[in-house]
Structure formats: C-alpha cells, structure tokens
Amino acid sequence: xxxxxxxxxxxDAVVFGYTSKEGLSVLLIKRKIEPFKxxxxxxxxxxxxxxxxxxxxxxxxxxETSVNIxxxxxxxxxxxxxxxxxxxxxxxxxxxxxxxxxxxxxAQTDAAEAAxxxxxxxxxxAFDHQDIIVKALQxxxxxxxxxxxxxxxxxxxxxxxxxxxxxxxxxERPIDRRNFKKKIMKFGFIIETNEKQQxxxxxxxxxxxxxxxxxxxxxxxxxxxxxx
Amino acid sequence: xxxxxxxxxxxDAVVFGYTSKEGLSVLLIKRKIEPFKxxxxxxxxxxxxxxxxxxxxxxxxxxETSVNIxxxxxxxxxxxxxxxxxxxxxxxxxxxxxxxxxxxxxAQTDAAEAAxxxxxxxxxxAFDHQDIIVKALQxxxxxxxxxxxxxxxxxxxxxxxxxxxxxxxxxERPIDRRNFKKKIMKFGFIIETNEKQQxxxxxxxxxxxxxxxxxxxxxxxxxxxxxx
DNA sequence: TCAAAAGTGTTGTCAGTACACCCATGG
DNA sequence: CCATGGGTGTACTGACAACACTTTTGA
Numbered sequence: 001x002x003x004x005x006x007x008x009x010x011x012d013a014v015v016f017g018y019t020s021k022e023g024l025s026v027l028l029i030k031r032k033i034e035p036f037k038x039x040x041x042x043x044x045x046x047x048x049x050x051x052x053x054x055x056x057x058x059x060x061x062x063x064e065t066s067v068n069i070x071x072x073x074x075x076x077x078x079x080x081x082x083x084x085x086x087x088x089x090x091x092x093x094x095x096x097x098x099x100x101x102x103x104x105x106x107a108q109t110d111a112a113e114a115a116x117x118x119x120x121x122x123x124x125x126a127f128d129h130q131d132i133i134v135k136a137l138q139x140x141x142x143x144x145x146x147x148x149x150x151x152x153x154x155x156x157x158x159x160x161x162x163x164x165x166x167x168x169x170x171x172e173r174p175i176d177r178r179n180f181k182k183k184i185m186k187f188g189f190i191i192e193t194n195e196k197q198q199x200x201x202x203x204x205x206x207x208x209x210x211x212x213x214x215x216x217x218x219x220x221x222x223x224x225x226x227x228x
Numbered sequence: 229x230x231x232x233x234x235x236x237x238x239x240d241a242v243v244f245g246y247t248s249k250e251g252l253s254v255l256l257i258k259r260k261i262e263p264f265k266x267x268x269x270x271x272x273x274x275x276x277x278x279x280x281x282x283x284x285x286x287x288x289x290x291x292e293t294s295v296n297i298x299x300x301x302x303x304x305x306x307x308x309x310x311x312x313x314x315x316x317x318x319x320x321x322x323x324x325x326x327x328x329x330x331x332x333x334x335a336q337t338d339a340a341e342a343a344x345x346x347x348x349x350x351x352x353x354a355f356d357h358q359d360i361i362v363k364a365l366q367x368x369x370x371x372x373x374x375x376x377x378x379x380x381x382x383x384x385x386x387x388x389x390x391x392x393x394x395x396x397x398x399x400e401r402p403i404d405r406r407n408f409k410k411k412i413m414k415f416g417f418i419i420e421t422n423e424k425q426q427x428x429x430x431x432x433x434x435x436x437x438x439x440x441x442x443x444x445x446x447x448x449x450x451x452x453x454x455x456x
Numbered sequence: 457t458c459a460a461a462a463g464t465g466t467t468g469t470c471a472g473t474a475c476a477c478c479c480a481t482g483g
Numbered sequence: 484c485c486a487t488g489g490g491t492g493t494a495c496t497g498a499c500a501a502c503a504c505t506t507t508t509g510a
Contacts, residue, residue: 005274009235009307009318046233049316053307077305077320079237079281088277090237090320092305161489178491179473203488204480389461406464407500431461432507463506471498479490 007079007088011056012044012129014075014136015067015096017103018153020165022118025103026133028125029064030113035085036126042133043114044091057094065105065114071097071152076135083128095136097152144170145228148189148216157208159197167228187226189216235307235316239284240272240357242303242364243295243324245331246381248393250346253331254361256353257292258341263313264354270361271342272319285322293333293342299325299380304363311356323364325380372398373456376417376444385436387425395456415454417444 015027028040043064047056054072061067072094079090105114117123122133144150150166160181168175184190189212196205220226243255256268271292275284282300289295300322307318333342345351350361372378378394388409396403412418417440424433448454 005236006277007237007275008233009237047235047307047318049234050309052309053305053318074304076302077281079275079320081278081280090275090281090318092307092318092320159489176473176475177489178475181490183472199481199488201488202482202486204490206489387462404500404502405462406502409463411499427461427508429461430459430509432463434462457510459510460508461506462508464504465502467501469498469500471496473494473496475493477491479488481487481489483484483486 007090009047010044010089010091011047011053011060011094012042012091012132013057013061013072013094013096014042014133015061015065015069015098016136016140016153017098017100017116018166018169019100019103020162023169024119025116026119026122027065027067027098028115028117028123030115031126039126040115040117040123041126042093042129044093047092053092054094057096061096067098067105068102069096070099070102071149075132075139078128078132080128091132093132093136095139097149099152100155141170141172146226148211148226151211157193157195157210159206160209161206163209171228183228187216187219187224189213189219235318237275238272238317238319239275239281239288239322240270240319240360241285241289241300241322241324242270242361243289243293243297243326244364244368244381245326245328245344246394246397247328247331248390251397252347253344254347254350255293255295255326256343256345256351258343259354267354268343268345268351269354270321270357272321275320281320282322285324289324295326295333296330297324298327298330299377303360303367306356306360308356319360321360321364323367325377327380328383369398369400374454376439376454379439385421385423385438387434388437389434391437399456411456415444415447415452417441417447 017025017027019025027043029043031037031039031041043061044057045060047053051059053074057072058069061069075093075095077090077092081088083089103116105116119137125133144167150163150170153166154162163184164175164177164180167180191210191212193208193210195208197208199205216226245253245255255271257271259265259267259269271289272285273288275281279287281302285300286297289297303321303323305318305320309316311317331344333344347365353361372395378391378398381394382390391412392403392405392408395408419438419440421436421438423436425436427433444454
C-alpha cells in the first residue's frame with residue numbers, strides 16, 4: 001500500500017444522569033493538558049493496543065470520574081480530519097446512563113476534575129464534543145421511547161411521578177398522568193411495592209414502583225414491544 | 229503516556245440492493261490477498277490520513293466495485309482485538325442502499341472481483357464481516373419503518389406492488405395490500421403518475437408512483453412522522 | 457378463456473386522548 | 484385549614500385489521 005497510516009483511535013463517553021429537581025445532567029472533566037487545557041470535555045482517551053473499545057471506555061471513566069455506569073452503548077464514530085489539532089484521531093463514542101445514587105463523584109484516582117452539568121447549563125466544550133452530546137441526546141430521546149432504558153436513570157425503587165417526569169424531561173413534552181400510568185402498567189413489567197416514598201415536602205406519599213427486568217425480557221421474547 | 233498506540237482504522241460497507249425477483253442482495257468482493265485470500269468480504273479498506281471516513285468509504289466502493297450509492301449511513305464500529313489476524317484494526321462500518329439500475333457491476337479499476345449475493349445465499353465471509361451484515365440488516369429493518377429509506381432501493385418510478393413487496397421482504401412478514409396503500413398514500417409524499425408499468429408477464433398493468441422528497445421534508449418539518 | 461396482478465370500501469375493534477374530582481400528608 | 488402532590492374512570496375519536504370481488508392484460 002501507500003505510506004503508513006498515522007491515525008489514533010480514542011473513545012469518549014457521554015454519561016447522563018437524572019434527578020427530578022435538576023433534570024438531565026452530563027458528566028464532564030476539566031482538561032489538564034493542551035490542547036484545550038482547562039476546558040471542559042467528555043471523559044475519554046486513547047484506546048490501548050490490547051483492550052476492546054468497551055474496556056477502554058470503562059477504564060477511562062473509572063480513571064477520570066470513578067462513576068458507576070448502569071448502561072453503556074456505542075453511539076457513533078467521529079473521524080473528520082482536523083477534529084483534534086494535534087493528530088488525526090478517530091473517536092468511537094459511547095453513551096452511558098447512571099442511577100441517581102451514582103451521581104455523587106468520589107475522589108478520583110486521576111487528578112482530573114470531574115463534574116455534573118445540567119444540560120441547560122453546559123459550558124463550551126473542547127474539540128467537537130458539543131456535537132457528540134447533541135448526537136447522544138438525540139439517541140436517548142429516540143431510544144427511550146421503545147426500550148425501557150429510562151429505568152437506568154432512576155433508583156431501584158421510585159415513585160411513579162419520577163418516571164413520568166423523566167419522560168416529560170427527555171421527550172420535552174408534557175405527559176398526561178393518568179394515560180401514562182395506564183399505558184406503562186399494562187405492559188406488566190413494572191411492579192408496585194407496598195413501600196411509600198419518603199416525602200421531602202408536602203403532598204400525599206405515593207407507592208414506590210420497580211422495574212422487573214426478568215419479566216421484561218420474558219415478554220420481549222414473546223414479541224411484546226415496549227413503546228411510549 | 230505509555231507506548232505509542234498501534235491501531236489501524238478501516239472502513240467497511242454493507243451495500244444492499246433489491247429486486248422483487250431476488251429480494252435483498254448484498255455487495256461483496258473477493259479478497260486478492262492474505263489473510264482470507266479468495267474469501268468473499270465486504271468492500272472496504274484503510275482510511276487515508278487526510279480523508280474523512282465517508283470519503284474513505286466512497287473511495288473504496290468506487291475502487292473495488294464502481295457502484296453508485298444512493299444512501300450511505302454510519303452503522304457501527306467494530307474494534308475487538310484479534311478481529312484482524314495481522315494488526316489491531318478498528319473498522320468503522322457503513323451501510324448503503326443502491327437503486328436497481330445501479331445493480332449492474334461495471335468493469336472495476338481495481339482487479340478485485342465483485343458480485344451481488346442474495347441474502348439467502350451468502351458465502352462464508354472473511355473476518356467478522358458476517359456480524360457486520362447481521363447488524364446492518366437489523367438497522368435496515370428498524371429504520372425502514374420510520375424513515376422512508378425504502379425508496380432508495382427502488383427505481384425513481386415504481387409500481388406500487390414493488391414497494392409493498394420490498395416492505396414484506398425486509399420486515400419478513402406479509403402485508404395487507406389495501407391497508408398498506410391507504411396508509412402510505414395518506415402521508416401525501418407519494419405521487420401517482422399517469423404512466424403504466426411495463427409488463428414482464430401476464431397481469432393488469434398498474435400506474436407508476438414516485439417519492440416526492442421535497443414534500444417529505446416539508447411534512448417532516450411540520451412534525452408529521454412517517455411510520456409503517 | 458384462463459391465469460396473473462391491480463384496483464377498490466366497509467365494518468368492527470382497540471388503543472389513544474381528553475378531562476376533574478377526591479385523598480393523604482406536612483406545615 | 485391550606486397547599487402540595489397522589490390516585491383514579493369514562494366517553495369520544497381515530498387508526499388499524501380483516502376481508503372479496505371486479506378489471507385489465509398476456510398467453
């Protein structure tokens with residue numbers, strides 16, 4: 001062939017978190033080195049020669065942010081020449097979801113600063129990371145309608161209104177409380193527990209619900225399609 | 229950082245064609261070099277240092293098969309260590325659709341042999357290319373239901389039954405002729421022409437229809453969702 | 457005149473949508 | 484007792500599914 005190819009392969013992750021107070025947040029790190037030193041960026045880095053792409057993402061997330069990922073899926077690969085000013089870098093991107101109890105950031109092994117940013121309040125990002133987040137949001141918005149990935153953004157047990165608010169937030173449209181509940185409960189993979197939610201303010205306490213993954217897979221195998 | 233990364237980046241394309249006689253076909257090339265010499269494989273190859281991923285796919289397709297692609301979209305990136313026995317190679321894959329008049333293979337500039345294979349009749353493929361085709365089929369099957377990409381597999385003007393057979397083939401289920409036509413025509417972006425189809429055998433000749441892309445985008449902007 | 461494929465309408469069923477009042481709790 | 488949020492049922496409407504006979508052509 002022609003000259004030796006000189007392209008690097010990296011992975012980057014768009015990790016979403018959710019709380020009903022804050023809405024959707026994304027996990028960012030502050031870069032310690034040039035280029036874009038001190039800018040915020042997606043966690044990620046070069047893939048090692050002998051690790052899979054998934055392992056690379058997990059490793060980088062662990063090193064840079066120490067968060068526990070509940071769901072991770074490949075998003076898209078970005079490879080336009082010039083997207084990294086140093087070398088040609090093709091980045092295979094992933095998006096991940098974490099449950100609220102994973103939202104607190106532990107001390108990092110790596111010295112990089114990591115933080116959650118509300119989607120409505122994101123700083124300017126390094127490289128083409130803004131485009132990557134846009135793509136991830138589109139994917140989340142599309143996928144939450146026909147796969148029950150929303151549960152990966154909620155605690156194990158959650159009041160029903162949390163689920164409803166999550167869908168309203170992600171889909172950016174109001175949801176009818178009664179119709180939504182009827183529809184969800186009819187699928188049969190959401191279990192109502194007898195536990196009541198802890199109130200943070202006034203209001204009637206509701207029951208907690210949980211997602212029955214085994215039941216979901218069973219129904220899916222039978223050809224029952226989830227769709228909102 | 230640690231040692232210099234030693235990973236190559238390639239692109240591969242799963243190109244689908246369709247005829248009502250043959251159903252879905254995929255475009256393959258016969259490898260001229262080791263490894264997997266003389267095996268059939270997806271068209272593709274290493275990305276050049278200064279070309280975009282899309283340009284790389286188009287170039288490889290041109291060099292190896294000379295087909296005219298109507299639609300091209302990124303599919304997935306495969307990067308497991310060991311998928312190529314020589315070096316670590318991360319392959320960014322695409323899937324493409326060609327209209328029937330592009331189904332004939334011209335003389336290639338490259339000496340590689342290229343051929344269309346019916347999906348029901350595929351040979352064993354090199355590398356993990358079988359997995360890639362499976363992924364592409366899943367994507368096609370999913371996407372054809374909510375984006376009108378099916379038209380990229382038909383001639384500019386087509387008898388309505390072609391569209392119906394295409395959907396039946398891709399979705400692998402029978403389709404009710406009357407209900408399907410009602411549903412499609414109600415969207416308003418399919419135009420019925422006065423031309424009649426050329427018959428190849430007995431039967432009443434039907435009118436030809438065509439897809440009005442401008443109208444589709446207009447309706448889409450207004451929020452009308454295509455869905456089968 | 458027979459075989460093949462195109463054209464066309466009605467009816468029943470079910471899912472989606474719109475909508476409002478009462479209940480349990482905290483302050 | 485007031486404010487907040489949870490819990491619940493009905494009636495309308497529109498989409499989808501099921502279904503069969505007639506027409507045009509080639510052989």
